[in-house]
Amino acid sequence: MSRHVISGVFCAAATPIDADGAPAHGPFAAHCKALLDEGCHGIALLGSTGEANSFGIGERKAILEGAVAAGVPAGALLPGTGTCAIADTVELTRHAVDLGVKGVVLLPPFYYKGMSDEGLFQAYAKVIEAVGSDRLRVVLYHIPPIANVPLSLDLVARLIEAFPGIVVGIKDSSGKIDSITGFATAFPGFSVLAGADPFMLPLLRAGGAGCITSSSNLIARHLRIVFDGWDKADRAAAVEAAQGRINLWRDLSNAYVQLPTVKAMLARRRDDMGWSRVRPPFVALDQDELAAVWKRMADLEATEAGA
Amino acid sequence: MSRHVISGVFCAAATPIDADGAPAHGPFAAHCKALLDEGCHGIALLGSTGEANSFGIGERKAILEGAVAAGVPAGALLPGTGTCAIADTVELTRHAVDLGVKGVVLLPPFYYKGMSDEGLFQAYAKVIEAVGSDRLRVVLYHIPPIANVPLSLDLVARLIEAFPGIVVGIKDSSGKIDSITGFATAFPGFSVLAGADPFMLPLLRAGGAGCITSSSNLIARHLRIVFDGWDKADRAAAVEAAQGRINLWRDLSNAYVQLPTVKAMLARRRDDMGWSRVRPPFVALDQDELAAVWKRMADLEATEAGA
Numbered sequence: 001m002s003r004h005v006i007s008g009v010f011c012a013a014a015t016p017i018d019a020d021g022a023p024a025h026g027p028f029a030a031h032c033k034a035l036l037d038e039g040c041h042g043i044a045l046l047g048s049t050g051e052a053n054s055f056g057i058g059e060r061k062a063i064l065e066g067a068v069a070a071g072v073p074a075g076a077l078l079p080g081t082g083t084c085a086i087a088d089t090v091e092l093t094r095h096a097v098d099l100g101v102k103g104v105v106l107l108p109p110f111y112y113k114g115m116s117d118e119g120l121f122q123a124y125a126k127v128i129e130a131v132g133s134d135r136l137r138v139v140l141y142h143i144p145p146i147a148n149v150p151l152s153l154d155l156v157a158r159l160i161e162a163f164p165g166i167v168v169g170i171k172d173s174s175g176k177i178d179s180i181t182g183f184a185t186a187f188p189g190f191s192v193l194a195g196a197d198p199f200m201l202p203l204l205r206a207g208g209a210g211c212i213t214s215s216s217n218l219i220a221r222h223l224r225i226v227f228d229g230w231d232k233a234d235r236a237a238a239v240e241a242a243q244g245r246i247n248l249w250r251d252l253s254n255a256y257v258q259l260p261t262v263k264a265m266l267a268r269r270r271d272d273m274g275w276s277r278v279r280p281p282f283v284a285l286d287q288d289e290l291a292a293v294w295k296r297m298a299d300l301e302a303t304e305a306g307a
Numbered sequence: 308m309s310r311h312v313i314s315g316v317f318c319a320a321a322t323p324i325d326a327d328g329a330p331a332h333g334p335f336a337a338h339c340k341a342l343l344d345e346g347c348h349g350i351a352l353l354g355s356t357g358e359a360n361s362f363g364i365g366e367r368k369a370i371l372e373g374a375v376a377a378g379v380p381a382g383a384l385l386p387g388t389g390t391c392a393i394a395d396t397v398e399l400t401r402h403a404v405d406l407g408v409k410g411v412v413l414l415p416p417f418y419y420k421g422m423s424d425e426g427l428f429q430a431y432a433k434v435i436e437a438v439g440s441d442r443l444r445v446v447l448y449h450i451p452p453i454a455n456v457p458l459s460l461d462l463v464a465r466l467i468e469a470f471p472g473i474v475v476g477i478k479d480s481s482g483k484i485d486s487i488t489g490f491a492t493a494f495p496g497f498s499v500l501a502g503a504d505p506f507m508l509p510l511l512r513a514g515g516a517g518c519i520t521s522s523s524n525l526i527a528r529h530l531r532i533v534f535d536g537w538d539k540a541d542r543a544a545a546v547e548a549a550q551g552r553i554n555l556w557r558d559l560s561n562a563y564v565q566l567p568t569v570k571a572m573l574a575r576r577r578d579d580m581g582w583s584r585v586r587p588p589f590v591a592l593d594q595d596e597l598a599a600v601w602k603r604m605a606d607l608e609a610t611e612a613g614a
Contacts, residue, residue, distance in 0.1 A: 021393075021433070053418035056394025057364055084391075086328075086587065087363025108588065111360035111417065113453055114564075115588035123587035126328070146420055148455055149588075257421075280393065280433060281416045281426035281456075 005137060005168040006103055006191040007209035008041030009223040010078055011216040012049040014263055015063060017277045023055065023063045024274065029070030031217075031270065039224035040216060042076040043067075044105055048146055048173070049214035049259060052080045054279040057088055061095050074100035078212070082107030082141060086123060090130040103137030105171055105212070110147040117155040121162075128163055136166050139212075142183075143173035143195065150174070153186055160187060171195050171212045181206040197223065197250045201243045204230040214262050218269060219249045245304060252296050260285050264293050311516035312444060312475040313410055313498040315348030316530040317385055318523040319356040321570055322370060324584045330362065330370045331581065336377030338524075338577065346531035347523060349383040350374075351412055355453055355480070356521035356566060359387045361586040364395055368402050381407035385519070389414030389448060393430060397437040410444030412478055412519070417454040424462040428469075435470055443473055446519075449490075450480035450502065457481070460493055467494060478502050478519045488513040504530065504557045508550045511537045521569050525576060526556045552611060559603050567592050571600050 013032060016024040032043050045067065046052035046060055055063065060081075068074045081092035081104040089106070096104050109115075109123050128136065140159065144150040151170070159167045172180040173195025180199050184192040184207040191209035194200050200211050200223060216223055225242035229235030253262050260278050264285045267275035278284050285293065320339060323331040339350050352374065353359035353367055362370065367388075375381045388399035388411045396413070403411050416422075416430050435443065447466065451457040458477070466474045479487040480502025487506050491499040491514040498516035501507050507518050507530060523530055532549035536542030560569050567585050571592045574582035585591050592600065 048419075053391040054393070054416065056392045056398065059392070059394055084360040085363045085366070086361070087366055091363065109361065111453065112355075112566075112588055113455070116590055119588035119590045122590070126587060146418065148420070259419075280430035281419055281422035283423055283426045283429070 003189050004191040004209035006078070006139060006193070009039060009210055009216055009220055009227050010042045010044040010193065010212040011035045011040045011220060012047045012212050012214045013043050013045045014214070014217050014259070014266055014275075015045070015050045015055070016275050017279060018274065019277075021277075021279060023059055023066070025063070025066035025070070027270070027272065027274065028063065029067050029072055031266075032067050032072040035217070035220055036076060038220040040220045041210070042078055042102060043072070044078040044080070044171075044212040047080040047105060047212065048143065049217070049262060050080065051259065051279050051282070053083070054282075057091065060092060064096060064099060068099050075102050077101045078103050078105050078139060080105045080107065080141070084109045084111040086126050086130070089127050093127060093131045093136070094133070097131060097133045097136050103139055103168065105139045105141050107141045107143070107147055108149045108151060110149045113148050115149065117152055117158070120149070120151070120155055121158055124159055125162065128166055138163070138167045139169040139171055139191065139193065140167065141171050141173070142179070143171075145173070145175060153182065156183065156187065160190060169193060169209065177202055180208065184208045197246045200226050200246065201230055201239065214258065215246065215250050215253055217262055218253075218265055219246060222246045222249070248300060252293065252300065255293055255296070256285055256289050257282065261293055264290050265297055268294050268297055310496050311498040313385070313446060313500070314516035316346060316517055316523055316527055316534050317349045317351040317500065317519040318342045318347045318527060319354045319519050319521045320350050320352045321521070321524050321566070321573055321582070322352070322357045322362070323582050324586060325581065326584075328586060330366055330373070332370070332373035332377070334577070334579065334581065335370065336374050336379055338573075339374050339379040342524070342527055343383060345527040347527045348517070349385055349409060350379070351385040351387070351478075351519040353387040354412060354519065355450065356524070356569060357387065358566065358586050358589070360390070361589075364390075364398065367399055371403060371406060375406050382409050384408045385410050385412050385446060387412045387414065387448070391416045391418040393433050393437070396434050400434060400438050400443070401440070404438060404440045404443050410446055410475065412446045412448050414448045414450070414454055415456045415458060417456045420455050422456065424459055424465070427456070427458070427462055428465055431466055432469065435473055445470070445474045446476040446478055446498065446500065447474065448478050448480070449486070450478075452480070452482060460489065463490065463494065467497060476500060476516065484509055487515065491515045504553045507533050507553065508537055508546065521565065522553065522557050522560055524569055525560075525572055526553060529553045529556070555607060559600065559607065562600055562603070563592055563596050564589065568600055571597050572604055575601050575604055
């Protein structure tokens with residue numbers, strides 16, 4: 001996979017919060033380290049699963065600083081730094097680059113809808129030019145179901161051409177396999193990362209670079225089996241089996257609203273009920289939902305232990 | 308209209324920017340003063356038409372401070388202070404209250420979609436409680452076509468009940484007359500403000516409190532005729548005629564993408580081409596579009612001068 005600047009299994013890490021609703025820096029750093037131990041190549045913190053847009057600019061910087069200060073290697077980090085405003089995006093991106101991150105994941109400005117490719121190009125260009133660092137690596141963030149601001153093939157092509165070596169990849173959370181493999185086919189060598197686990201194997205076969213997913217908060221090792229073995233004939237059965245298990249976990253994470261469900265699962269995995277807290281506008285699972293998720297989680301774990 | 312805490316014609320003021328893309332504080336203050344001279348009761352700056360979400364947190368504070376420092380009366384201002392993040396929304400709202408504004412217009416957190424009423428209630432409640440000022444007056448901002456996070460009647464009812472005297476109104480930019488009059492009917496005395504000019508007269512007749520619109524950057528005096536005369540039998544013809552003219556201006560402002568069109572019209576009105584600048588992701592009208600808009604604008608003005 002060395003032809004990709006950014007490749008591998010990246011976790012869209014969830015962000016624990018304390019009883020006052022503030023980011024819980026200690027548990028977050030511990031989570032990041034555990035994810036790396038569990039097989040993640042890196043951590044795409046402060047994305048949609050990280051509730052980044054529910055944290056203020058200052059809080060976002062503190063979360064990243066806290067992780068690095070606690071010993072999480074900056075070179076393994078892909079923080080989300082995109083906001084609606086160029087000034088704030090520049091501030092967050094420069095801060096991340098100065099800390100030595102591997103790259104940043106950049107949402108388009110997402111308040112206004114129906115913007116032209118020209119307007120979106122200018123927004124990205126102004127950020128990249130204002131940061132003005134040859135250490136900057138940008139992963140574009142295509143997530144129409146949430147941002148409602150899709151990135152077209154034409155726009156991506158134009159950004160790659162205008163900023164070679166800087167605009168190096170895209171996270172595709174469209175939920176559509178044709179979109180994901182379309183980017184990989186159109187731009188060989190560009191780091192196309194799946195935003196949903198079920199697409200990991202098909203994307204790798206289409207020339208993709210890996211994934212940034214929320215399920216990897218829980219099943220990084222399965223994703224590593226797929227990533228490490230997808231192109232090796234003698235591992236085909238193990239890879240298919242791992243992808244199948246991944247899909248079961250993904251289904252479970254969608255049993256209720258995804259983010260609180262993933263955090264409820266993390267509460268069990270990390271044995272810390274604090275993990276179940278979410279920031280408004282999300283609402284934590286209620287006790288019945290939590291119990292149902294934990295039951296299914298235990299069932300999945302038992303099946304895998306016996307496998 | 309005295310039963311409404313906030314009533315009248317409020318302009319969703321556009322924000323001029325300089326050649327470097329920074330907010331142009333001098334022209335903005337002059338614009339605000341001109342709007343008040345032209346008949347606006349107040350200025351709802353830093354809303355969707357004000358490109359608020361395209362400015363960083365620091366820029367937003369500077370825009371509001373600059374207007375007040377230049378002599379625009381804070382008591383006439385309804386700045387938009389809602390962001391995706393509670394911490395940033397609290398910072399902007401507290402800053403505005405400390406400057407003595409009449410109230411703030413609050414978007415719900417708008418990144419995540421499909422959130423529950425409970426989650427949105429908690430988000431608003433946390434902001435109001437964190438600001439913790441009895442001088443705070445909140446106008447909720449219902450703008451499904453852009454934010455894609457609608458505010459339900461149930462949610463609004465709950466917020467009014469939980470924060471009496473604080474949550475005093477709603478700006479409805481749904482573009483749907485049934486939605487707008489529905490809020491006015493459901494909550495008598497609550498300040499329901501139309502987000503689109505064609506609904507001004509029907510909303511006032513349904514018990515609404517006025518408007519916050521982008522066209523009032525250009526036609527505040529027409530809106531004042533409607534507002535001042537809608538309930539006076541001897542002015543019925545003049546009111547109907549004014550609403551008709553308002554609708555023609557509104558149609559013109561939608562000839563191309565609305566925000567750059569309104570700014571192009573302001574460039575002519577204020578005799579300052581700087582007004583035609585927009586921030587990405589918007590793109591300014593091209594020369595042909597600008598010429599077409601100016602021609603229609605001149606035609607409208609000529610018709611009105613001869614009326």
